[in-house]
Amino acid sequence: MKLEDSQIKDTYKTIEIPVENILYKEKNSKFFGFAFPVTSEIEVKTYLENLKSEHFSARHWCYAYQIGTEVIKFRANDDGEPSNSAGMPIYGQIQSFDITNVLVVVVRYFGGVKLGVGGLISAYKTSAQLTLDEANIIEKTIDKQYKITFDYKNMNKVMRIIKEKNIQIVHQKMEMNCEIQIATRKKNAKEIVDIFTALFEIEIEEL
Structure with missing residues (x-):
C-alpha cells in the first residue's frame, strides 16, 4: 500500500x-x-x-x-x-x-x-x-460503491478477487450478462479499481 x-x-x-x-x-x-x-x-x-x-x-x-x-x-x-x-x-x-x-x-x-x-x-x-x-x-468506514459488469464466463475470475480482497457485495445479478455492486473502504478503492480495470472483458464504474 x-x-x-x-x-x-x-x-x-x-x-x-x-x-x-x-x-x-x-x-x-x-x-x-x-x-x-x-x-x-x-x-x-x-x-x-x-x-x-x-x-x-x-x-x-x-x-x-x-x-x-x-x-x-x-x-x-x-x-x-x-x-x-x-x-x-x-x-x-x-x-x-x-x-x-x-x-x-x-x-x-x-x-x-x-x-x-x-x-x-x-x-x-x-x-x-x-x-x-x-x-x-x-x-464507521467511508465506503465507495462500484458496479462491475462482465460475461458469465468470467464469473470465477471476478469472484476470486472479491474473496481475496474481502470486498463487500451489496447487490448482484447473475445472468448471461452479470452485474455485481460492491462496496470497499475509501483507502482501498484505487487498488480495487486498478485490479478490475486491468482484467480483460470486465468493466468497473463508480456509483
Missing part, C-alpha cells in the same frame, strides 16, 4: 442508536434532549414531526444536525428562541463530540422565568452535551 493511500481519512464517528428524554432543568424550565442517527433531511423531518406530536405542549423544539462524511451539510434552528441562543450551541456540541450523521433536538418547556440570552446558550449547550454524553459513539 502506498503511503498516500494509508493517510487517506476513511472513517467517521456517529451515534449508534437514538438517545431520548435526557432531562436538564434550569429556573423551572425543562429541557429534554434527544439525539438520532440520520443520513438524510427526510429522516430529520420525520424525527422532528414525531417529537412535536409527542411534546405538543412544549414551547420550543430547537435542533441542529450534520449529515455527510466528505461533503458536509448542517443546519441549526433556534425555533423562536433569540437568534443563535439555541441551535448554534447545540451544533457546537455536535462539533465538540466530532460526530456526523446526527440530529440533536432539545425540547423546552417554559417554566415562567426568562433565562436571558446567556442563560439560554448555557442551557441548550448543557442539554445537548448531557444528551451526547449518553450516546454510544461508534466509528
